[in-house]
Amino acid sequence: MEQPPTAEEPRSMPATAAETTPENPWPLKHFAQILKAHVERAPETWIEGQLLEANIRNGHAYLTMRDVDVENSLSVTVWRSTLSRLDATPEVGSRVVAKVKPNLWLKTGRLSMNASDLRPVGLGDLLARLERLRQALGAEGLFDADRKQKLPLLPSRIGLITGRDSDAEKDVVRNATLRWPGVVFEIRNTAVQGVNAVGEVMAALAELDADPEVDVIVIARGGGALEDLLPFSSEELVRAVSQTTTPVVSAIGHEADRPILDDVADLRASTPTDAAKRIVPDVAEEKQGIAQARLRLNRAIEHLLDRESERVAALRTRPVLAAPESMLDSRREDLDRLVERSLSATRAALSRGEAEIRHLRAQVRSLSPQQTLDRGYAIVQVPDGSGRDAQSGDVVRDATSVPVGADLLVRVAHGSLDATVTATHGSNTDPHAEQTPPTQNQPGRTS
Incomplete structure (x- = not known):
């Protein structure tokens, strides 16, 4: 451990605060002088606050200013020369702005503000x-x-x-x-x-x-x-x-x-x-409002019921409700007319159909082979295929297709008869020229 210097060995003072030690501190006077010089280098500043204290002694004013929003306060001194120039004496509770410069009083170590100007904050400024x-x-x-x-x-x-x-x-x-x-x-x-x-x-x-x-x-x-x-x-x-x-x-x-x-x-x-x-x-106003709303609602319901009752009465006086069977009667009459019209139309359609059927039947009958036979015509067929070109059952259309002596089946209007070909004639041959009438004892012949 380093020994403190003796009286014969003078101790050197540290140049800066960082160099001070418990064994080699600054004297309080030296620190106070440095602090005072540092504080007094601060420029003059305008500040605002409210006066908590205002003591005037020997022409000087010793004030305590407090911030208007937080619990911060400072001591402010107004010297006689400055106080004599003010328009009004500072009063407790008034709001002021002051031009101050910090000062450190070495004797007590008290920091205060020296005011070179002090002005009350008027209502217009606020x-x-x-x-x-x-x-x-x-x-x-x-x-x-x-x-x-x-x-x-x-x-x-x-x-x-x-x-x-x-x-x-x-x-x-x-x-x-x-x-x-x-x-x-x-x-x-x-x-x-x-x-x-x-x-x-x-x-x-x-x-x-x-x-x-x-x-x-x-x-x-x-x-x-x-x-x-x-x-x-x-x-x-x-x-x-x-x-x-x-x-x-x-x-x-x-x-x-x-x-x-x-x-x-x-x-x-x-x-x-x-x-x-x-x-x-307001509960009274709300109750009154509810009562008025209920009254308006009752009136509206009564008006609605009256109007609907009148409509029902008007509907009941209509013929369709006063005599509802009249509506059914008119519909029944319409239905009867429609049924009659349907029957008439059906009868007419049946009559036209019958007439058409009769007409078609007459046409069919006029075109049928039986009708032709009734007029005196006959149908000649080859019954056993004895013709040269005709098959059995074929109708003979060409006389040259049947040989002489062939048997034929002749159908007339009523019944049929057998015949034998005695001669044939072509389409250009006069059949009457070579036709030999049969004798009574000979069977009939055809050409």
């Missing part, structure tokens, strides 16, 4: 700043109508974010219960102004949004000064409301108050009382 933020968020589409969610007709459970034991809470609960006695609330009490308001409201909003039984969330606060309502124009809170899946109702202040929360909420109520009237229906 409104202009809020309007710029409103326009920027609107340009992102956070206020678009298509992002708005529709509130349920009758929510089963209502989430309420408001101050503890506040008039806003009483107004919402009382008026909602009067309108619908069965309404159920899930209440979260938070700070509604000051530096803790934004964080607490956002935490309650996230908790209620995660609850599946909560159908709508109401953020309510009574009226107040513009500075008191600034948490409800916080960009963080506005963005948190825009991302909720549960419909959100904004009920902040009075009718004239309009924080940016009103623009991003799914429904803007002018007051907490107005919010209670818009999130639940």
Whole structure:
């Protein structure tokens, strides 16, 4: 282990903070001087906050400024020369902007801010700043109508974010219960102004949004000064409301108050009382509406029954219903006429058919061989095939086809007779020239 230097051996100071050791540290004065030089190299900066303390002693002002959104504060000193130039004396609770430069007081090691200028933030400045933020968020589409969610007709459970034991809470609960006695609330009490308001409201909003039984969330606060309502124009809170899946109702202040929360909420109520009237229906109005609907329905049914009764009565007076047999009689008469017409047509068709059959029969008879025989003609056949070219049963058409002496069968109109060929004649021979009449003792001959 390295021995510390003796009094005779002077110790060299480390050049940088990284070279310091437990055995060779920096003197506190040296470190404080380096730190003071480093702090004082920071440029002058304009900051904004709210005054928590304002002590004026010997012409100097010793202030404590706090951030308007979170619990961060700094000490600010306004020297007499600067304070004498200010238009107004700093007061606790006022919102100011200050041009400061950090300073480290070596004697106590206290870091403070020396202000070279201090200006109160007026109402016009706040409104202009809020309007710029409103326009920027609107340009992102956070206020678009298509992002708005529709509130349920009758929510089963209502989430309420408001101050503890506040008039806003009483107004919402009382008026909602009067309108619908069965309404159920899930209440979260938070700070509604000051530096803790934004964080607490956002935490309650996230908790209620995660609850599946909560159908709508109401953020309510009574009226107040513009500075008191600034948490409800916080960009963080506005963005948190825009991302909720549960419909959100904004009920902040009075009718004239309009924080940016009103623009991003799914429904803007002018007051907490107005919010209670818009999130639940009025049971008396609903009962009256049901009674009126039932009355209109009864009237409509009665009108329908009357109209249909009149139609039935009109139908019963018609002949077809007053004397339904008349319809059958007319149809029976039509059927009789059709049957008669069918019979007449059938008889006519049969008569025409009979006449045609008789005509055809006469034609057939006139063309039959028997009719020819009745007129005196005869049919000559070769009975045994004795002809030269004729077969047995053939009708003799050519005289040269039958030899002389051949036997023939002659059919006449009534019966038949046998004949023997004694001579034949050709088609060009005069049969009367060579014909020899038979004697009485000779059998008949044919040619």
